[in-house]
Amino acid sequence: MAADELLAAEAATRGRPLVRFYNWSEPTLSLGGFQRLADARATSGVGGLALVRRPSGGGAILHGSDLTYAVAVPREHPWGASAQLLYDTFHAALVRLLRERGLAAAQHPGRESAAADQERLLCFDRRARGDVVIPAETADGHKILGSAQRRLRGAVVQHGSLLLRSPGPGLAAHHAGLDQLAAAAGTWEPRQLATAWLEAVAGSEESTGVVSGYVFESGSFLTARRDRLEAAAARFASPVWLGRR
Amino acid sequence: MAAEPRFAKSHEWIRLEDDGLGTVGISAYAVEALTDLVFMQLPDVGRQVKAGESIGEIESVKAVSDFYAPVSGEIVEVNATLPDDLEQLGKDPYGSGWLVKIRPADPAELEALLDQPAYEALVQSEQH
Structure with missing residues (x-):
């Protein structure tokens, strides 16, 4: 979370979008910005998991089987103008990528009542407009990608989680990952998938005239900002932040 | 009679009332852009704020x-029923959907905000 906060500041300084892909060292439940900590702790299967709170909205995500990304966009950048535009830019690109591999991925139209979804702890049990799903026997399909944003003064940060593998027994045992839903479509190595996804984003309609491509940076700008990173990490690790609601 | 609302570039409005307090809300354009509101956190009454500071x-x-204080001053009242009835923000953003009342510290800050035509021009520019 601290690294993503610095990513936002860096994007605002550079005046262009920055993307980070990452994974987790241990199974971790990340709560949405205003989800109640007590509700999470009272949920069967949460005990024993590491807990963090994101600054972004949306539902809780059980990390460890997913590819997590954060994209930071300056507020004055065209992608920063609308929450749905940034959401759709990354989600529609993944849909195209999966379809090229023969999967019937689609963006969900969203449920009629957002209020009912708020009662569901997990992001992957909710359906918002634009979520990426793979059709199933139920109308809501299997959700494999969800994202949420924190809109700051200088930049927008969008967090997202792509479910690569089925989480296995426990809290999210009912969720299916790409490995289970799309085994026939090939392997889903995270680095290759991230690269192909970025290529799809850069080649999208939403990028026309806005983003001409992407470059990978060797090393990390974070290493040059260790003091700020550690200070932000301490803030996000504090009981005050985790228990803010 | 209350004055016409003035607007911050961050899409909050403030209307100076007859009692000298400034009623603050979020513009209809901004509320529409937010869509499907689910939670709101308002500031504490009595808090001293500076113009541009996040207040909720x-x-x-x-x-x-975030939403921001359009002017500096003291938060003297919050619309305490709003978090439980967020539909008011969409139904009546300039009336029952108000957020807080501020006692302005410097009336000149109000004059520096955008009037309605200037704010509408800002919205137009953001839509293109």
């Missing part, structure tokens, strides 16, 4: 956003 957060289905 609002969550829609997919995004958490």
Whole structure:
């Protein structure tokens, strides 16, 4: 979370979008910005998991089987103008990528009542407009990608989680990952998938005239900002932040 | 008679009332852009704020956003029923959907804000 906060500041300084892909060292439940900590702790299967709170909205995500990304966009950048535009830019690109591999991925139209979804702890049990799903026997399909944003003064940060593998027994045992839903479509190595996804984003309609491509940076700008990173990490690790609601 | 509302570039409005307090809300354009509101956190009464300072957060289905004090001053009242009835923000953003009342510290700050035509021009520019 601290690294993503610095990513936002860096994007605002550079005046262009920055993307980070990452994974987790241990199974971790990340709560949405205003989800109640007590509700999470009272949920069967949460005990024993590491807990963090994101600054972004949306539902809780059980990390460890997913590819997590954060994209930071300056507020004055065209992608920063609308929450749905940034959401759709990354989600529609993944849909195209999966379809090229023969999967019937689609963006969900969203449920009629957002209020009912708020009662569901997990992001992957909710359906918002634009979520990426793979059709199933139920109308809501299997959700494999969800994202949420924190809109700051200088930049927008969008967090997202792509479910690569089925989480296995426990809290999210009912969720299916790409490995289970799309085994026939090939392997889903995270680095290759991230690269192909970025290529799809850069080649999208939403990028026309806005983003001409992407470059990978060797090393990390974070290493040059260790003091700020550690200070932000301490803030996000504090009981005050985790228990803010 | 209350004055016409003036607007911050961050989409909050403030209307100076007859009692000298400034009623603050979020513009209809900004409320519409937020869509499907689910949670709001208002500031504490008595808090001293500076113009441009975050005074609360609002969550829609997919995004958490700050809202900011359009002028400096003291928060003297909050619309305490609003977090439990967020539909008021969409139904009546310039009336029952108000957020807080501020006792302005410097009337000149109000004059520096955008009037309605200037704000509408800002919205137009953001839509293109």
